[in-house]
Amino acid sequence: MSTGWKDMWQNQVRSADLLQRLLMVNIALFILLHLVHSLSALFLHPMLDFATASRWLAVPAALPVLVVKPWSLLTYQFFHWDFFHLLFNMLWLYWMGKIFQEYLGAPKLFGTYLLGGLSGAVFYIVFYNVFPLFADGVRDSFALGASASVLAVTIATATLLPDYPIQLLLFGTVRLKWIALITILLDLINISGSNAGGHIAHLGGAFFGFIYIRQLQSGRDLSAWLQRMFFRKGGTGRMKVKYRRSDDDFLSDKKSKQERLDEILDKINRSGYGSLTKEEQEFLFHASKDS
Numbered sequence: 001m002s003t004g005w006k007d008m009w010q011n012q013v014r015s016a017d018l019l020q021r022l023l024m025v026n027i028a029l030f031i032l033l034h035l036v037h038s039l040s041a042l043f044l045h046p047m048l049d050f051a052t053a054s055r056w057l058a059v060p061a062a063l064p065v066l067v068v069k070p071w072s073l074l075t076y077q078f079f080h081w082d083f084f085h086l087l088f089n090m091l092w093l094y095w096m097g098k099i100f101q102e103y104l105g106a107p108k109l110f111g112t113y114l115l116g117g118l119s120g121a122v123f124y125i126v127f128y129n130v131f132p133l134f135a136d137g138v139r140d141s142f143a144l145g146a147s148a149s150v151l152a153v154t155i156a157t158a159t160l161l162p163d164y165p166i167q168l169l170l171f172g173t174v175r176l177k178w179i180a181l182i183t184i185l186l187d188l189i190n191i192s193g194s195n196a197g198g199h200i201a202h203l204g205g206a207f208f209g210f211i212y213i214r215q216l217q218s219g220r221d222l223s224a225w226l227q228r229m230f231f232r233k234g235g236t237g238r239m240k241v242k243y244r245r246s247d248d249d250f251l252s253d254k255k256s257k258q259e260r261l262d263e264i265l266d267k268i269n270r271s272g273y274g275s276l277t278k279e280e281q282e283f284l285f286h287a288s289k290d291s
Contacts (some may be wrong), residue, residue: 014082017105019097023090026078026146030086033079050081053250054087058142059121061128061197077117079144089146096154099176102159103284104216107231109153111223112212116152116205123204124197133192143197148205151187155180155209161268180206 016024040047059076060066066073080086093113124143128134133224134141145261157164158180165173175271187199214223264280276284 003090015236018100018110019101022097022110023094026086026090026093028081029078030080030083033081051289053081054142054144055078057142059124060232061134061138061141061143063125063129066125068240073118073121074114076121076142076144077114077146080146081144085145087151089150092150092154093146096150096157097213099164100153100159107227108221108223110230111221112148112152112156112209113149114226115148115223116156116208116211119148119208120148120201120204121151121209124201127200128197134196141197143201145198148201150204151183151202152209152212154183155206156213157209159210159213160265217262219262 033048036048037046056069057072057079058074062166080089097109100112106119119145128138128141152165158176162175162177164176166176166179168179183204187202187206190196190199191203193199205229212222221227260283264276264284267280
């Protein structure tokens with residue numbers, strides 16, 4: 001790669017926000033896997049096909065298999081093989097992620113994506129090992145895709161901002177809560193269908209998204225430990241955010257702002273985003289930028 005292209009790529013990555021980086025990782029992995037598959041197939045010996053990639057990156061339903069590849073609980077959240085599977089997941093992540101990140105900030109989006117995906121995997125594994133319907137298929141079943149993570153972000157956003165208006169082609173303006181409700185109902189209806197594992201994982205992600213916001217509104221951030229791990233003050237963390245010097249005045253001011261933010265979030269929960277005053281909307285917007 002020439003120096004010019006390399007510098008342009010590095011600048012693009014550095015300037016990307018957290019949402020854009022999540023999109024980049026999903027898309028880059030998809031391109032990489034298919035490039036390896038296509039180029040190696042020219043020699044009639046494809047190094048990578050769907051079955052091989054899934055064996056390493058998809059999360060298995062069988063517990064003995066999961067024990068020897070626990071990393072799949074993370075990698076499955078970024079692994080897509082079908083183009084349209086990737087496309088629709090990334091579109092949903094972009095639309096919902098932008099709203100989420102605007103009001104709650106990048107660290108919380110990161111935590112919701114990863115932990116929502118983990119919750120989806122747990123639901124999938126538990127259902128396949130508990131319910132008789134899946135007994136014959138548990139040994140060879142696996143799940144892949146960002147759907148559970150995206151549903152976590154979607155339901156979290158809808159729980160925080162239930163009356164947020166969404167413009168849909170043909171339907172006009174629809175409140176976010178109705179989109180979330182219909183999505184969950186469709187997953188429940190198809191929970192025993194041909195893609196049962198996917199719909200179960202969706203429900204797991206949705207469950208986490210709902211619980212996450214309810215706990216956040218109660219003053220408890222379930223992803224705080226994950227945020228501390230990746231969003232450190234300086235240090236060696238891959239993702240960094242800058243903080244001002246921690247003196248008594250700053251801590252007092254930070255506490256006051258957090259109390260104000262909690263009040264606004266409670267008001268949104270009770271009456272919807274439309275009930276906020278202009279000053280409260282501006283405060284929420286600036287708080288998300290500082291997160």
